[in-house]
Amino acid sequence: MNAFEVFGKELAEDCQWWTSANGQSVWTSLLASPAFQPTQAGMDKSTLRRRLDFLRLQLSFQTSAKQKFPDPERWFWTRQLLEQSSDFWCATESAQDFPAGELVADLCCGAGADAIALARRSKQVLACDCDPHALQLASLNAAMHGLDLKFILNRAESVELSRDSWIHIDPDRRAAGKRATFQHAFAPEWKDVESMIDRCRGISIKVAPGTRYEGDRHPPVVRFLSRQRSVRQQRWLWNLDRWPQDSIVVSAMSRESWHHEIFRRSECETSECLADREVELKNYIGDYDPAFRAGGVSAPFAERLGCNILFENGYLTSGAPLEHPLVRWFRVLELTSLDRKRLAAYSRSANARTWELKSRGCDIDLDSLRKQLRTDPTSDRTLTLLCTRVEGKNRGIIAEEVHGLPVV
Structure with a gap:
């Protein structure tokens, strides 16, 4: 057959x-x-x-697929399956959570992005979905990549797996018609997923970045994956030994390479007090990858770098820029109010060709504000306006990005 x-x-x-x-x-x-x-x-x-x-x-689908895959012409989709799919880089990276050369079952496989990434390092991949159209596309995509997978048309909870199997599952988070933000609204039902956890050797559960686990049986490892400074997915891992147990892992792709920061839960608990106090702005401000905020580890990350955080999940600030692949540092030029007339007046003498606008911790219409800032087409200067809280007040920080940092 x-x-x-x-x-x-x-x-x-x-x-x-x-x-x-x-x-x-x-x-x-x-x-x-x-x-x-x-x-x-x-x-x-x-x-x-x-x-x-x-x-x-x-x-x-080719234009959208180019954002997710280096070879979009070798993939077939429906619009929904493309939107829900892991991108090539995240699928390839998360497949490494499983030991090489093993049997892996990819349940709720969709069009097969994760199954194909798993097949490149596994002995055998069993790809299962209850949607025949999705499974058809997965089989086509596997054939387009010259990979031999076994396909099963069935519900995830009905698949019979041996106890030496490893499981990857991407549960349906829209089973009730709207996006679920907790695991008890998934399909298959969470009790069935818990049964899988008990009977397999290890499991990776793909969920949305904003999903929060509810219950006593917390995942031993929670992992957030980010690419192009956008948090793409979250993983709940049981019995996979790549990462230390009882940890939160931030994995972000920067300059074509993956970088990982591992935080013990105990480390996160002792750093919570750092985020509770407002601190004064220093000479430099740091904008870190959003995966740290998604994982709730902004404060321990600041402590690890040896700098301050303006407020919980706020920007970093330091007397000197601290080299890290997941942080952009800016030299503070001026701290000002968010009065639009004042900002417009500053922009007239700033001689900036472009303005980059960012905000965190304050509600402001950046598109409207951008229209009021003057630019100079003859200049090659780029300035950044960071709208944020400083010592409890909404302020504007006019800054210039620091490039070519030495390792500190």
């Missing part, structure tokens, strides 16, 4: 054609010229139309 026969004869034949030399030739031609009108000897018109309609639909 080939990988496509689970879908029935007609769809299996379509899948085989899409991944065949003929199908790929048509797909390549459509990518180059969307108006291309192929003919296929021996294929009736309705079959050709159905197969071309699918490929033309895929053309509409």
